[in-house]
Amino acid sequence: MANIVPDSFKQELFLATHNFSTSAGNTYKLALYTTVSGFSASTTNYITTNEASGTGYSAGGTSLGLASTCTVAQNISFISYNNATFSTATLTASCCLIYNSTQSNKAVVVLDFGGSKTSTNGDFTIQFPTANSTSAVLRIS
Secondary structure, three states, X not given: OOOEOOHHHHHXXXXXXXXXXXXXXXXXXXXXXXXXXXXXXXXXEOOOOOEOOEEOEOOOOEEEOEOOOOEEEOOEEEEOEOOEEXXXXXXXXXXXXXXXXXXXXXXXXXXXEEEEEEEEEEEEEEOOOOOOOOOOOEEEO
C-alpha cells in the first residue's frame, strides 16, 4: 500500500483548519501502527486500533517539529518535519499517522513503511526527507 492523504485533510486545507506556521502553528503528532490496514482516504482522525505498543512508546505517539516554514519553490508548496525518535524502544511498526492534536486529532497523512520495521532496545527513528519541492513529506503542486 502507498502513503495516504485523507480526503478530510484536503478539505480542511480549504477551511483553514491546519496551521503549519513554525512560530504559532498547531501541534502535530506521529503515532505508530502495526498495520496500514484500517487506514484509507476516508480516515479522519487519530485512532487507537492497531497502534503499536512496547517499551519506549506511549499511546498517541510523539510531537513533531516542523523542519521549515511553509515554502514555495518551482510552483510547489511544501513542508517537512524534523526526524522523530523513540529512544530505547522495543516495538514493531509498519506505518505511522501524522495528526493535528491541536485540532481534535485530525488526520494529516498516513506514511507506509513498506513492511514491518523493528527496534529491540534501541532507537526507532522516523527519518523525514529533505524539505524541498521534490522530496518534502507534504507537497502541493
